[in-house]
Amino acid sequence: MRQMFTTFVAISRASSRSRCLARSWSARGPARRAAADARWAITAKQSILCACAIAAGLTVTAGAGQDPRQRVTPGEVKWPTSGSSGSLTGTSGAAGIQTVTLKGDPTKPGLYTILLRVGPNTKIAAHSHPDDRVATVVSGTWYFGYGREYDEKALKELPQGSFYTEPPSVNHFAKTGQDGVVIQINGYGPSGTTYVDPRNDPAKRP
Secondary structure (H helix, E strand, C coil): CHHHHHHHHHHHHHHHHHHHHHHHHHHHCHHHHHHHHHHHHHHHHHHHHHHHHHHHHHHHHHCCCCCCCCCCCHHHCCCCCCCCCCCCCCCCCCCCCEEEEEECCCCCCEEEEEEEEECCCCEEEEEECCCCEEEEEEEEEEEEEECCCCCHHHCEEECCCCEEEECCCCCEEEEEEEEEEEEEEEEEECCCCEECCHHHCHHHCC
16 A cells, blocks of 8 residues: 555656656757657556556455445344344443444444444433444434433434434434334444543443
């Protein structure tokens, strides 16, 4: 990766020098100008090819170890077994929550998608995440609000199919009803969770 970037910078500099040379020779006659233009065109083409190679390399690196072609039905989702929660990175960490990572890794840089299953009658105190996230309610009804303190009056009922956002470092809180909820969250890692009041953080409770 580093080698590709170094090569790209070198070719870009060569392209700039060639363009400057073409301009300086433009006043020395049509023949020299034509030769300089041809040389610059070749160097520019090399720069484009190198950029494409870098983009391809980034794509391969981002998808390493994970097939980018995915088609997953609800019945094919592999939820954690009883007593297991899955990775809680990028979640509230509340008791009873279960997660499945569909794409990427919320602990690392890059795009990720997780499914979050929250049990019935769960209340989640105000907290935030460092990354920019969007979410969709897959099933059930989710009650969601923004603010530094949990406030029942500020909750909005979000039935199945609803969409909402979790902007970076914006505090929010939520709860479920009698049936629980499944949510799909998309973000750009690395993610994490910070509670307004650390005493409400399940990860820090004894």
